[in-house]
Amino acid sequence: MKLRDDFLWGGATAVNQCEGAYLEDGRGLSSVDVIPAGPDRMPVARGQMKMLACDDRHMYPAHDGIDLYHHYKEDIAMFAEIEVNPISWTK
Numbered sequence: 612m613k614l615r616d617d618f619l620w621g622g623a624t625a626v627n628q629c630e631g632a633y634l635e636d637g638r639g640l641s642s643v644d645v646i647p648a649g650p651d652r653m654p655v656a657r658g659q660m661k662m663l664a665c666d667d668r669h670m671y672p673a674h675d676g677i678d679l680y681h682h683y684k685e686d687i688a689m690f691a692e693i694e695v696n697p698i699s700w701t702k
Contacts, residue, residue, distance in 0.1 A: 620695050627673045632680030640664075643673045 627643040634640070645662045646655050647669035654660035665671055679686060 620693060622690070622695060627676065629677045629679040630673070631676040631678030633671075633674035635680065641673075644671060646671070646673065648672050 627641075632638060633644060645665055646652060647662070648671070649669065651660060651662070651669065655662045662669075665674075677686075
């Protein structure tokens with residue numbers, strides 16, 4: 612199957628999947644920053660277990676994500692390489 616010549620590729624992410632830069636430049640703690648990986652993840656995410664700060668017993672995936680904060684120029688260049696149309700970013 613061939614795609615139409617005017618077909619536009621797109622992509623999407625959630626902030627907690629990509630942001631990174633945990634506590635840099637005054638960012639501050641967000642709710643997703645205290646949701647750990649592992650068996651405590653869902654109880655914390657559902658509010659069944661309170662976790663108002665990070666601890667040394669858990670790993671917190673949102674602290675790093677894919678680190679868009681430090682790599683946004685490279686990431687935007689990769690979108691350009693695969694010809695993602697930036698006009699569609701705001702729609």
